[in-house]
Amino acid sequence: MRITATKLVLQAQGRTIIDGVDLDIAPGETFGLIGPNGSGKSTLLRLLAGLERRAGGEVSLDGHNLRRIPRREIARRLAMVEQQAETTDCLSARQVVELGRTPWLSALVPWGAKDTAIVDEALYAVGMKGMSSRPWSTLSGGERQRLQIARALAQRPRVLLLDEPTNHLDIHHQLALLRLVEELPLTVVIALHDLNQAMGCDRLGVMSQGRMVACGKPAEILTPDLLRAIFRVGATLLTDPQDNTKVLRFHDIENSR
Numbered sequence: 001m002r003i004t005a006t007k008l009v010l011q012a013q014g015r016t017i018i019d020g021v022d023l024d025i026a027p028g029e030t031f032g033l034i035g036p037n038g039s040g041k042s043t044l045l046r047l048l049a050g051l052e053r054r055a056g057g058e059v060s061l062d063g064h065n066l067r068r069i070p071r072r073e074i075a076r077r078l079a080m081v082e083q084q085a086e087t088t089d090c091l092s093a094r095q096v097v098e099l100g101r102t103p104w105l106s107a108l109v110p111w112g113a114k115d116t117a118i119v120d121e122a123l124y125a126v127g128m129k130g131m132s133s134r135p136w137s138t139l140s141g142g143e144r145q146r147l148q149i150a151r152a153l154a155q156r157p158r159v160l161l162l163d164e165p166t167n168h169l170d171i172h173h174q175l176a177l178l179r180l181v182e183e184l185p186l187t188v189v190i191a192l193h194d195l196n197q198a199m200g201c202d203r204l205g206v207m208s209q210g211r212m213v214a215c216g217k218p219a220e221i222l223t224p225d226l227l228r229a230i231f232r233v234g235a236t237l238l239t240d241p242q243d244n245t246k247v248l249r250f251h252d253i254e255n256s257r
């Protein structure tokens with residue numbers, strides 16, 4: 001599913017938080033959002049999900065204006081995992097994932113074997129099948145994060161918006177999640193802080209002070225000049241001798257003596 005944004009703007013408390021962002025993300029593309037703290041990545045994801053009613057501009061899914069699509073229909077097409085997604089209810093791990101099926105259920109279409117299978121598959125995909133009966137309140141930050149991703153997968157969306165999904169995850173689960181995202185036949189927009197992980201995206205958009213200041217293939221975007229100007233770090237591009245993958249090593253340029 002194609003996701004398009006035109007002239008997105010959001011102001012809050014007299015400040016412009018998102019400032020004229022245009023985007024066109026192709027079906028099946030994995031688009032990474034990078035940028036310093038406070039540059040607008042999370043807010044842009046919320047705008048793309050239609051969660052900020054005060055926003056100006058337009059978001060479209062396959063050419064259909066999001067504002068004209070009923071919320072339930074949006075939830076069948078698009079799932080979002082926000083940072084620190086919480087659930088306050090006394091739910092088990094499995095029940096949290098089951099919430100992902102809500103947009104597909106109704107009085108005429110009650111829970112069925114297909115929903116059970118989809119939830120099983122989502123729990124399996126994030127390695128949480130063995131913990132499905134555990135109460136949410138007893139789970140670690142990384143386990144909760146993986147369940148929120150499973151909930152989004154159970155929604156069976158065609159667009160997945162992920163806000164720093166590798167937060168809280170140990171390195172094994174970070175790599176497993178990124179591989180899972182790469183292999184999903186979905187359009188994915190993913191905010192990332194780890195620029196080496198961002199190199200695995202098809203394209204990157206660089207946010208700075210609410211504006212998208214660069215957009216393109218990772219190798220074209222992650223240049224020493226851009227890293228210095230936007231992230232205020234020096235960087236050296238190294239080559240991993242094992243598979244010739246390019247790896248960035250960063251240097252603090254402001255406090256070096």
Ligand SMILES: Nc1ncnc2c1ncn2[C@@H]1O[C@H](COP(=O)(O)OP(=O)(O)OP(=O)(O)O)[C@@H](O)[C@H]1O
Nearest residue numbers: 012013017035036037038039040041042043044207
């Ligand atoms: N509701 C709000 N009211 C006022 N300011 C807000 C609001 N929401 C976000 N902001 C501000 O907008 C800016 C962008 O925030 P946002 O969370 O989108 O940045 P981010 O790039 O995701 O940051 P981080 O990397 O730290 O997660 C920040 O300066 C933030 O303080």
